[in-house]
Amino acid sequence: MVKPIPESTQEAELERLLARHADDFEAAFGAGGRIRRFFAPGRVNLMGAHLDYNGGPVMPMAIDRGTFIALRPRRDRLLVMRSTSEPGEFRFDLDAVPRAATRNWVDYPLGVALELFRESPRAIGAEILFGGNLPVGAGLSSSASICVGTAFALDRAWGLELTPFARVEAALRAERQFVGVHCGIMDPYAVGLAKRGHLLWLDCKDASIEHLPFDPSVVRIAVADSGVRRELAEGAFNQRVAEARGAFEALRVFVPGATHLRDVSSAVFERHADALDPLLRSRARHVVYEVERTFAARASLLRGDVAAFGRSMFATHASLRDHYQVSVPELDCLVDAAELETGVLGARLTGAGFGGCVVMLLRAGAEREVVARVSTAFERVFKRRARIEVFAGDPGPREFAV
Ligand code: GLA
DSSP: OOOOOOHHHHHHHHHHHHHHHHHHHHHHHOSOSOOEEEEEEEEEEOSOTTOGGGTOEEOEEEEEEEEEEEEEEOSSSEEEEEESSSOOOEEEEGGGOOOSOOSSTTHHHHHHHHHHHHHOTTOOOEEEEEEESSOTTSSSOHHHHHHHHHHHHHHHHTTOOOOHHHHHHHHHHIIIIIIOOOOOSHHHHHHHTOOTTEEEEEETTTTEEEEEEOOTTTEEEEEEEOOOOOTTHHHHHHHHHHHHHHHHHHHGGGSTTOOSGGGSOHHHHHHHGGGSOHHHHHHHHHHHHHHHHHHHHHHHHHTTOHHHHHHHHHHHHHHIIIIIOOOOHHHHHHHHHHHTOTTEEEEEEOSSOSSSEEEEEEETTOHHHHHHHHHHHHHHHHSSOOEEEEEOBOOOOEEEOO
16 A cells, blocks of 8 residues: 655645745735735546536545635725736725726635625725646636635634635635636535545535545546646636536426436436437537436445546546537547556546646556656657646645744
8 A cells, every 4th residue: 555645744835835925925015914824725526527517416626736825914994916926916995895807817806805895894904915836727726716715814814704615605606796707616615615535525406515535545636737728718618508508408398397407317318319409419418427427436436446436537538528529639638648557547637628637546656657658648649748746635725824
């Protein structure tokens, strides 16, 4: 058995990164006062691809890469926000709160601040610096990470004592209503309700959760970034949401009481597949079989059969490529290369697709060899390197004491 990286090493590394972030804060806003430091993780999703908005089950895991937040309270009612990766300073007077989004990165934390401000109209202002080590737009949920992280930091700064669920819901409302992204519920839940050494089992039909043990001495997670960023990804994502809705409208008549596409079994789907136009049939085929695969993967994990779990991930990727059509050649190349490795149990694109990352489930101990060989295979085809890193799980948003 391979020993997992000890928790204390991981926390010490984060501690070091957040100390540096506090230095960046002082460089941006000046020294003095008590600077509070927070971390919120990103996530990978292992099973349940494109199921959250179809009311199905998902199996995400928070990762040890995410958002860094440094915050210093002010005496007045100004909220002043900056980022280490974007230019500019944004100032908002809490007594004259903006109603409309600014179409800038700051909309994410601003939307959350407005949500929480409703709970605490006497809240004081703050200077906040955002940063982190999560690639943006790579399918690792940087937006849920910044939203849930902001909810956590402002909850602490304003003494609201919200539950983790309330913070997650505030983050979700901010992203949907203020920023205007029609995202599913998976990402903020995965970030905000994480538990170390566990995957989250989230049934998106009723938002019920369970934590399933995931043992890093047996399996590890590696993430390969294809480097592809699709400008149009949001439009294509919304299109899939609409197509799945269309398929459900056509199939619901055959399932009394159905509220989501997840309620349509594969037997019903096969019986009535001809009633659908070919595009919607293809989208529905992914969803109904992905629901079955995700339940099967859960059973495999619970009986310790990680090989079967990994095979479900490969099947998911093939379905995303062929039926849901959200893959790109770079992601397929990474998955194909991974499939040739004995150290890889499973691999699939994670997040919405159209670029971004592949998540791989590895046998513990195989990390080095797999990273080297998959990266060589990718370079041979695309003449550039794909960044491949091994990630650990994460226990969710937290404050680091000074
Ligand atoms: C994106 C969305 C999620 C989910 C995935 C696909 O990451 O933000 O809510 O729909 O795509 O599984």
